[in-house]
Every structure is written in structure tokens, then in C-alpha cells.
Amino acid sequence: xxxQWKKLEPNTVQHWPTRLDPNDECFYAREFVxxxxxxxSDTNSLIDNFKMKPQVNKSxxxxxxxxxxxxxxxxxxxxxxxxxxxxxxxxxxxxxxxxTSRYEDLFTKLQKLKTVIVETPITIxxxxxxxxxxxxxxxxxxxxxxxxxxxxxxxxxxxxVDDVITTGGHFKAxxxxxxxxxxxxxxxxxxxxxxxxxx
Amino acid sequence: xxxxxxxxxxxxxxxxYEALLAQKGETLKTISxxxxxxxxxxxxxxxxxxxxxxxxxxxxxxxxxxxxxxxLFKGAFQYPExxxxxxxxxxxxxxxGDLGLxxxxxxxxxxxxxxxxxxxxxxxxxxxxxxGANFTIVSGLAVxxxxxxxxxxxxxxxxxxxxxxxxxxxxxxxxxxxxxxxIARKHLLISQVPFFRYKNEAFxxxxxxxxxxxxxxxxxxxxxxxxxxxxTSGTLTQARACLRQGRKLFILESCFKxxxxxxxxxxxxRGAIRVRSTGDILEHLST
Numbered sequence: 202x203x204x205q206w207k208k209l210e211p212n213t214v215q216h217w218p219t220r221l222d223p224n225d226e227c228f229y230a231r232e233f234v235x236x237x238x239x240x241x242s243d244t245n246s247l248i249d250n251f252k253m254k255p256q257v258n259k260s261x262x263x264x265x266x267x268x269x270x271x272x273x274x275x276x277x278x279x280x281x282x283x284x285x286x287x288x289x290x291x292x293x294x295x296x297x298x299x300x301t302s303r304y305e306d307l308f309t310k311l312q313k314l315k316t317v318i319v320e321t322p323i324t325i326x327x328x329x330x331x332x333x334x335x336x337x338x339x340x341x342x343x344x345x346x347x348x349x350x351x352x353x354x355x356x357x358x359x360x361x362v363d364d365v366i367t368t369g370g371h372f373k374a375x376x377x378x379x380x381x382x383x384x385x386x387x388x389x390x391x392x393x394x395x396x397x398x399x400x
Numbered sequence: 401x402x403x404x405x406x407x408x409x410x411x412x413x414x415x416x417y418e419a420l421l422a423q424k425g426e427t428l429k430t431i432s433x434x435x436x437x438x439x440x441x442x443x444x445x446x447x448x449x450x451x452x453x454x455x456x457x458x459x460x461x462x463x464x465x466x467x468x469x470x471x472l473f474k475g476a477f478q479y480p481e482x483x484x485x486x487x488x489x490x491x492x493x494x495x496x497g498d499l500g501l502x503x504x505x506x507x508x509x510x511x512x513x514x515x516x517x518x519x520x521x522x523x524x525x526x527x528x529x530x531x532g533a534n535f536t537i538v539s540g541l542a543v544x545x546x547x548x549x550x551x552x553x554x555x556x557x558x559x560x561x562x563x564x565x566x567x568x569x570x571x572x573x574x575x576x577x578x579x580x581x582x583i584a585r586k587h588l589l590i591s592q593v594p595f596f597r598y599k600n601e602a603f604x605x606x607x608x609x610x611x612x613x614x615x616x617x618x619x620x621x622x623x624x625x626x627x628x629x630x631x632t633s634g635t636l637t638q639a640r641a642c643l644r645q646g647r648k649l650f651i652l653e654s655c656f657k658x659x660x661x662x663x664x665x666x667x668x669x670r671g672a673i674r675v676r677s678t679g680d681i682l683e684h685l686s687t
Binding site: 202203204205206207208210211212213214215217228230231232234237241242243244245278279280281283284357358360387389391397399400 | 401402403404405406407408409410411414438439463464466467468469470471473475476477478479495496497498499500502503585586587588
């Protein structure tokens, strides 16, 4: 029996993502130890490998592929067939040297396991420093850097996928834009891991 | 249209679990046994039991006031697999701090509250040496051997898991408040004690949570080292649990030198390992 994902609720997490509203419909699987490094836990190791930069020696990409496969499998266990999914845009544009195609690779693998509809309703205007390395978590600033591309197919819902949720700022900025363009649409956040901060 | 199919509301399960435990005659053991069958969940059991909505609401109202901890749920991601080795694996455990430590190699160091000065010195030395061998130290936050072992490990720069016999937001003994907070912030603090039941329980039955947490410590660790204990010590609960769960049980040589104690020889006959040094422990753990 596959492991269960968890609903993100204020009373059952050590650190609530401060930007989220308790009524936001969000789910997570694992807990990521902030500043713990890859050795802190299996989850930290999976997340680090999933985010592997293109400059990393190709011999290590085996681990990145394993992480992508694992994420795809676990997402397939969570999502119903026919679900419309989209990645929360990462901090780099495709022309940036640090851009990785991890979400394209993830969704390609996921589609082999589950019939899901992949959309790219939002892209970014310019590359920014990633929030993990000190980039912006302010909703307004993130929102201003988003570009609306729209849905190719009509849908009444969208699952926004990200690897880690920390404050929820990126989710909220995307949620704001989607609701402006498609009022009434159901927006669900799905995060492979949620950050915890032992300090 | 349903979008997700395999997700759990931990709060809903926590409310159902604590409401089940609030019923007369139910204990952590009885509920764990009822939850043994694959797919059984507290919320499903609560439906079968036709729990009164009044009780559920009272439990929910109380639990709404509790925040700031992770809920480890059997069946969900990151529930420590090794806890399944316990005789009655717990459905829900509360945790604060670095959950990554659950995956680290760990050893319990336990013993009496009324420790002798030599016993304290042995606990400190052992703890430092096991930290040096990269083990996480697990102990119970009681005064005496537990406190010495945890403090020595932290001061040596090691990692610790403290397992307490009160709800995760309460302190016992009070003098360890600072140590408990430090463990919750920088290491890992664990409690299996249900909030609502504990609140409504008579003082004299609350003490049973302490030996219960020894069973959890045994399951969390590769092995347990008993530094010093009397024949009636609660530490021996952990010794029994260790042997039942197939974990290694180490007893320091010094325990055998007290001719008034029957338990060391008794447990040695049942499979415990007599050790003279940390080196002996490491040798047995590597085999």
C-alpha cells in the first residue's frame, strides 16, 4: 500500500507556511530539514537531487533521475486520472544557465504512470535568485514577475506542483493571478515536502 | 471532480484517535491492536464505534488549542518504519524538531533516576564515546542516567532524541524544562501521550506513560544500554521490550557486580549482552 500524502493543516505541522491561508487546499508528503544538507534525511537527499543544477558532473545525474522517478511515482499515487496539473514556475527562465528541465521531466514520467493534463498557465518575466538561497518570498514582488499564458483546455481546477513549500509565497502569487484570470477555479497546492526549521 | 485520492487529514485522524482513547476501557494498546489490520484508521474505527458527536466536538475543541508539532501517522510518509517492530505500533506520535534524526543510527542509554556518582560518570563516558562513533543518543529525559546521557551527548556536539512520558507540550520533571526545550529546538523530541486523555486522567494513572515510552525508545534504537538500575526499575520495561523486538540489549559489567541485583543475570540468560566498554558495544552492533 503506498504511503499517504497529508493535508496541510495548521494544527499538525511544526511550522505553518506563513503566507498560506488555513483554508487553502494544499497537500504535502514529506518534511524537508532547512539547512540540513542532503545528509539530514532521505527527503533532504531526494530534494537536493531533484534540484540538481545542470553544471553538476553528469555522473551524478543518475541520482537526479532517481529523484524525478520517485517524485513522479508518489504524485501518481496521489492524483486522480484526468487531473489538470501545472508547475509553480521556478526562479530561472529556460535561457538561464542554471535552468533545469526538472518539471518537464517529472511530468513526462508522471504521464506514463497516470493520465493527467499538463498545462503551463504561468511563466516568469525574468530570472531571479531562488528563494532557497535568499531570493524574494514577498507575494507582491513574486506576482509582478509572473506572466499569464492561459490554459490550453478549459478546466474547473488546477493542481499547482512544487518541490518544497516554505512560506507559501510562490503558491499565493500564482493563486492570485489564476483567480484573476479564471474566477471561481479550484486551485490545489501539492508539495513534495514542507520545510521545518530545527535551529 | 475528485483531484486527490490518497491523502489523509492528520487533524481528523488525531481527533478520532484521541476520541477513541477517551472511551472507557480503551488504552494505547487496545487501540493499536484494533488498528493492526491493513487500511484500518482511527477515523474508520471512530465510525464503527459510533462515537458521540459531543465527545468528538469536545476533543476537537481541545486539540484546536494545540500547535507547533509534527504528527507522525502510521501509513503516511515519514512514519518511522522501525516503530512497526514495537509489539503494539502506535498509530500517532507527536514530534518537535529535526525529523531527519529518526533515520539516523541510534542507541538508547537508560537507567535509574537515583543514579550513583559512578553511574552518572559511566553514562557520560558512554554517551560521549557513542556520539564519537556517530550514533544519535536516545533517552527519556528523566533525572539521573537519562539526563546525564542526553546532556553529555549535546555538549559533545552529538545528536539526541528525547522521548517523554507527558504530552509534547508539558514538562516532567520540571527541572529539565530547559533541556527539553533545547532538544525540541535543535534535536528531536517525541511523545506518544494523547493530549485529551492525559488532561482528563487521574494523576496516579499518568505514571504508566513512562514505562510505555521505554517501549518506544527500544523500537527507535538499534540497541539499548542499561547503565544502572534496580530490580524494580522502570528501565527494565525497556529491557523486556528490547528482547521482544529483536533489538540488542547491553548491560554494563558494573551492574553484575552488585550481588543484590537479580535482573542482570536474569536478562543475560535471556539474550542480553554483558559489556565492559563502548568498544564491546560497537563490536556487537557491527555484527
